[in-house]
Amino acid sequence: MSDIIDEHRLYLSDEPRLEAYAAALTEVVRPGDVVVDLGAGSGIMGLLACRAGAGKVYALEHTSLIDLTRRIAADNGLGDRIVHIRETSTEVDLPEKADVVVCDQIGRFGFEAGVFGFFTDAARRFAKPDARFVPSHMEFLVAPVSVPERARDVAFWERPAMGFDVRAAISIARNSGYPMRLEPSHLLGTPTVAARRATTNEDAFTATAELTIERPGTLDGLGGSFRAELAPGVFVTNSPVADARIERRNVLLPIAKSIEVAEGDRVEVRMHFIPRETLLSWKVRVTRVDGAVACESQHSTFKGMFLSTEDLQRTAPNSVPVLTPRGRARQSVLELCDGVRKLGDIEREIATRHPELFTSLRDASLFVAEVVTRYTQ
Amino acid sequence: MIPPPVTLASCLRPSDDALSRELDGQLVFLQLETEAYFGLDAIGTRMWECLTSAESVAAAVGVLEQEFEVGRAELERDVIELATDLVERRLLVVE
Numbered sequence: 147m148s149d150i151i152d153e154h155r156l157y158l159s160d161e162p163r164l165e166a167y168a169a170a171l172t173e174v175v176r177p178g179d180v181v182v183d184l185g186a187g188s189g190i191m192g193l194l195a196c197r198a199g200a201g202k203v204y205a206l207e208h209t210s211l212i213d214l215t216r217r218i219a220a221d222n223g224l225g226d227r228i229v230h231i232r233e234t235s236t237e238v239d240l241p242e243k244a245d246v247v248v249c250d251q252i253g254r255f256g257f258e259a260g261v262f263g264f265f266t267d268a269a270r271r272f273a274k275p276d277a278r279f280v281p282s283h284m285e286f287l288v289a290p291v292s293v294p295e296r297a298r299d300v301a302f303w304e305r306p307a308m309g310f311d312v313r314a315a316i317s318i319a320r321n322s323g324y325p326m327r328l329e330p331s332h333l334l335g336t337p338t339v340a341a342r343r344a345t346t347n348e349d350a351f352t353a354t355a356e357l358t359i360e361r362p363g364t365l366d367g368l369g370g371s372f373r374a375e376l377a378p379g380v381f382v383t384n385s386p387v388a389d390a391r392i393e394r395r396n397v398l399l400p401i402a403k404s405i406e407v408a409e410g411d412r413v414e415v416r417m418h419f420i421p422r423e424t425l426l427s428w429k430v431r432v433t434r435v436d437g438a439v440a441c442e443s444q445h446s447t448f449k450g451m452f453l454s455t456e457d458l459q460r461t462a463p464n465s466v467p468v469l470t471p472r473g474r475a476r477q478s479v480l481e482l483c484d485g486v487r488k489l490g491d492i493e494r495e496i497a498t499r500h501p502e503l504f505t506s507l508r509d510a511s512l513f514v515a516e517v518v519t520r521y522t523q
Numbered sequence: 524m525i526p527p528p529v530t531l532a533s534c535l536r537p538s539d540d541a542l543s544r545e546l547d548g549q550l551v552f553l554q555l556e557t558e559a560y561f562g563l564d565a566i567g568t569r570m571w572e573c574l575t576s577a578e579s580v581a582a583a584v585g586v587l588e589q590e591f592e593v594g595r596a597e598l599e600r601d602v603i604e605l606a607t608d609l610v611e612r613r614l615l616v617v618e
Binding site for chain 1: 542544546547549551553555556558562
């Protein structure tokens with residue numbers, strides 16, 4: 147089962163998103179430009195870039211979706227202007243430098259899908275010094291929110307499940323971001339820009355905001371959204387108060403304990419983003435109108451990560467790694483890919499060498515396919 | 524900026540930019556500014572707890588001396604060495 151096709155249907159039916167990208171590409175693409183579309187998906191960005199005048203588009207898509215991407219380009223008479231490459235942008239070697247680099251790896255809060263890492267790498271390796279990046283900048287918006295249905299999910303772990311104590315998960319639950327679609331009715335204050343960053347800079351950064359409670363309610367956390375500047379004056383956003391909001395969920399960053407707030411209360415927010423690690427930390431302090439501090443809450447997705455003692459032991463500098471049986475089988479496949487042997491010979495050899503893992507040639511073939519599609523060309 | 528050296532008289536506190544989490548009796552850190560991870564084993568974790576709760580390194584050594592069968596001089600050397608490492612990694616701050 148796959149929901150990939152449905153995911154791309156949603157992308158292609160999101161008019162505010164497509165119209166903004168079309169406008170941006172019309173703005174930044176000059177006749178004959180070389181454009182790189184990172185994470186091409188259905189290839190729509192490349193098609194729009196061609197319509198905007200691109201001379202050549204490199205559409206990079208590292209999944210099997212690339213064949214559909216290629217076919218859609220051909221069906222629209224653009225097969226000769228769009229070069230499809232099945233590779234991630236960070237591993238690709240392009241024969242020429244790009245004038246424009248475009249992608250929609252933005253995520254729900256503007257950074258977690260990888261845009262900063264991809265663009266920083268592109269700027270260093272295959273973009274011209276004066277290349278334009280779409281989006282060029284990212285703004286991070288936060289708002290105080292009341293979302294009782296989601297707050298209940300965070301607090302779920304405080305109670306027994308089938309009579310069993312599951313409180314070990316509380317810390318992870320309180321230090322995780324929760325995808326959800328925020329509506330204006332969830333907001334206790336106006337979404338405010340906490341930081342604006344160039345998308346070609348993946349360094350860690352701090353963002354701050356001072357929010358004012360505009361209507362009384364129960365503060366459950368911060369609602370995060372983004373506003374991406376695709377070209378000068380052209381934006382896409384998932385802000386719950388935007389007129390042309392794109393179809394993308396937001397994120398709830400919970401606080402440890404929900405608190406009643408009144409009009410005029412202040413919410414100080416300090417966040418630290420580490421795009422390279424997809425890590426986000428957030429501190430929230432609620433101050434009453436009279437200056438009294440009502441609540442302080444500190445969180446980080448670092449504390450929400452699933453870490454195991456086994457992982458720690460395995461990655462300790464003094465540990466001695468030993469290959470598992472599947473690791474040895476993978477090593478065998480890589481050794482056998484010597485530029486001479488045919489795949490069928492490799493499959494048979496793997497089945498012979500590792501009978502404890504593969505009970506049939508078909509099982510061995512599937513394993514070999516997984517390795518060679520990833521590590522060979 | 525070079526941090527001041529750690530001595531027995533130093534008072535140490537966790538850096539505001541250091542996040543930590545406990546995992547099976549061991550501490551794992553993330554330094555937000557350097558983006559570096561660091562782990563302490565059970566003994567190091569106990570030293571961290573004493574260093575960050577005692578009024579001075581000497582006081583921390585005093586507590587640890589009751590728990591570990593090791594000479595005072597050796598313990599002082601080990602604790603100062605660990606504390607210096609943690610200060611250099613910007614996980615601890617000398618007050």
